[in-house]
Amino acid sequence: MHQNITAQAEQKKDEREEVLKEIRQLENRQKILQNKQRGEERKARTRRLIERGAILEGVFPLSPDLSGEEVKAFLVALSRLPGAAKLAAELTKSGDAL
The missing domain is CATH 1.20.5 (Single alpha-helices involved in coiled-coils or other helix-helix interfaces)
Incomplete structure (x- = not known):
């Protein structure tokens, strides 16, 4: 057992x-x-x-010599143009390309 x-x-x-x-x-x-x-x-x-x-x-x-910060500043400036925010929002909603 x-x-x-x-x-x-x-x-x-x-x-x-x-x-x-x-x-x-x-x-x-x-x-x-x-x-x-x-x-x-x-x-x-x-x-x-x-x-x-x-x-x-x-x-x-753009010049390949631009730093990342310079490219960022350029894109930020573009994003502040009139209509840029609206266009970005519309593209995000629809998923369409320009």
Whole structure:
């Protein structure tokens, strides 16, 4: 009888270890998938920024020597022109291009 109880206890311990191992594997898989998703999101953002930067350079042939702050100041000045806010709001609502 004592051997039977010991065997059952050992079996439950083994089952518990297997379940804990499976949980660790699933947690690691979740981390891998989250890292992959963050990488894809970063890649998409980088691509979007590059495309928009290329559009900006194509529309406004600014000197490549301008600093980021100078480009920002230029864009801020453009955004303050009459009608700019309204146009931006309309584009945001409709999703249309110019």
